[in-house]
Amino acid sequence: MGIAQAEHDDRHVIVVHQWEDHYADYESYFDHSAGPVSYIVTPVGSGSVPSTAARVVTVEKTSDLAVMRETVADLADRFGRPRGIVALKENVLPVVTALRAEFGAAGRRAEDLHHFLYKDTMIAKAREIGVPIPETADVANHGDLTAFAAEHGWPVVIKPTRGSASEGVRLLHSPADVESVVFDRPMLVQAFVPHPIIVVDGVWLGDRHGPWRMSRYLENCLSFRHGTPLGFVEIDDAAVNAAMGEFLDKLLPGLCAEPYVYHLEAFMVPGEVPSFVFLEIGSRVGGAETPFLWREVHGFDLMAVECQLQLGIEPADLPTPELSTEDVAGYLLMPAPSRRPCRVVAAKSMLGPGGPYAEKVLTPGGVIPRSEAYYEHVGGRFRFRGATTAGVEASITKVAAEFELETVPFDGTDA
Template structure:
């Protein structure tokens, strides 16, 4: 292990990479140190399995959000001894955390002249090395005046930014008016003279006090006719390579430059990534410098070719330890790398990516596989069109290989297009946030007005009455431009989605799995075969068969339910044979010819909200259920109030059920009765629960099941199968009223931010008799609290203050 002095202290690591840019598990003993990772959905896959805590945030740049998310880990493990961030984008947040906790690592003052481009140029100028002419400007007049003196073109830069983001080259005064960067007193820019020279970069380690450790000088390689020199060409959509230099004279000049600049920027030990120009007269001129390892393939080729891990060095320094390193010798092999941009903006789906690894080509590559989806990220070379690593015996040999790879690599991508059956606007918003092209098929009368703005196409079809039309319509769309996946979180969309995904080879749950969960009789058959959740049941086709089944129950009531419905639609309890004629009339009136009859399960009912990925099932939340008339649900609360042995039994039963039906991915909503004989499955669905349960789960466990259902199957979000602890409680309660026409509605003011009241009833609203979930037309209350019981009480108190008057028709 690289770091020896941390012991069992708490260490916080900010990580945004999915690839192995940093081999964290090798840098620190995670079985001893208490390591908390703050990462994103994308970066979660790179977190070592034995990390003590994993905290997911949407944006690592959001210091406030990171701090709030980190608080439970700080309470559990104490003040972090060190805060580590290896990517420059995360330095400012890491510095702020170090200052708050007095942790190891650089503070804001140490980093200012590395993160602010104007301060950087001033600091480099003070060391005495040549720098381009530059000026801080706050308006177009100042910019134009500088250019008039220095000559066009000029380069303008945002004060913060990396990987050539926020950099523009302006060729004339007309270009100033078209500048797409903010420019005013609050958003100044650095303008500097344009130097049309070759661009180099130097990477290495300063061991402190002017002592240089190992370092290498590289020349950027641009394709013939490139729109810009150096890395800026990559931002313009062109491949950019880099090759280490073996010219002794050039290396000697570079070393003289480094020995002035590097200790002048910081006398402390630091890992540097320096970019510089080389003039025709052989003079190096400062461009930029980072207090970090270089990006892209630089850490990889240093590890592979030179045996030095720059990320390990930086990790050690941020934990307060200086690595023991010697300078390279004269016989060091030559390394090089190449980055190829995507052929379209991410997210996109890869159609073709040609491997280039060969004896005369790159020794290693990171290229996307055909069919994979490239996520949309910022400020990183990780998710690009291709990354290639080269090595050889000379600069000329490696440069030729790099350019040959750039010329011959073939990448073809297409936009990520998904079909969504059923229009939860939260799902459409998640897809839009992830950058997907969405085609929506939904009920004509249920489209949210916001749907059109979130979708590429919207087709209005009755999903229940016309399932074949849904399939045919999407087949035509797929033939014109293929979908990457068909998604749905609505009951009537589950089978069509499974059929189309199977037909087109897009993955997902099988048609058989979906049928097993949709058809309640088939699910009972599978449970019986697996020896799970024993319940007496039978498919019945007549009142006589129903009566015979009731006789077999020896006085236990029976429940009659449709084979494939939801929302408590058509569910009836039969206590005695006298109830059979009435129950069967309801069956006939519904147009059904066969229903499921099963023994009534006595006991409280809960639901289990789970998420699965690659056949691994994780119970995310347990939900208490509150019933009103018959089996109609009138409220829910998270987390369910269960003793630990019962909770464990429920989780084990749910996982066994999902294994038994062959479920491989996505959210599930499983209803379970807690009987005296143990937990028994009522039914299960491969979708999220209704009744705002996903909102309760997000409020309490911080897990957005809807967003995961979109992002994880496409590879745009990572998922780790681990429990999510509850933070407080949340509940929902539905507003009910007597059947009839609403005449008056009065509601309290809602000053409490922990309570949200949604009223859908208004004068003229028709309130039907409460027969199934869709009859709850008056609105709902969602509340949070220190516990689920507190949230339920807040809901009840709010509901008691709402008055909905109706007139019987």
């Protein structure tokens, strides 16, 4: 039976899943016994699907629209047209929004998420709302790039208009760097902002704040791609959080009139009262260890809220912006020494007094794979909690300095 003849099954949910670890607790979000929940997974994610899944289909790339369309059609033939197609990673949302429209599934469409997914439109929206933004321009060639830098100064940041995890982002220091830029996709350039990058993860309820937490990076995501450890720690300074609350009050209502989960990045400009410059925002749960920290430290599951919203269900009984614990949370990602995939030769556990409360470090012989889940498969993942920002930051810094990992390139075969 073709999809044109298939009927909706109000129980059938399709989940697009790319993680090896349990970033999302799907069995608590969907009653797998009440109706079919089918999964489309990448090879790396195939081992972490609930055993109660109605069907699991593995594809090489969830970003391949043609393959995904055929896979969803096959699942719809078997279980009925899905009431929802759920995807919790940003990189697959352009494909999933197209499939929702094509198969009549619940959830936001491409036009709803365009200004959250495409950085040129995102910056234009922030400018329209009236929050501070870096000087920004679309660039199509080396001449455009050189002219922008001549006007606004070096260094500049060039990035694809679409992408996540800092893929394709470069910091250009001088005219000598320009010729190495390849314009193989839509690009934009921004003036460099020499201030710390902060992060806010939370829920906006359409007319008021749900829970949110403000953090700052120790280093940054771009540096991590070039081999620098990436730390992240929540901010316990009441004045800084109050200033961010005012920034959010202006920004969030202008981006979407409906409830949404968000991951905001901004520059924090120091001052007696800090101010903020918009960098980017996603309508999704923050990446890396964020879902774990919210569940384990704050007792709140952001992924559960995002799943409800993707099924067209407005979340109920959410806590106020103050979460259930005053503990400060943080994480550390250590890069892999070799290009992925690589095999671990030696690794050091960092659990113990003064260290993380949880870690993911492969034992010797384990393989760090190449994966669409970029921040999952790294040299080491560590989660921290403590009474103060300063205390958690000190623990992160200590682990980053003392962690030991040795890897060798791996071609997929055993010698």
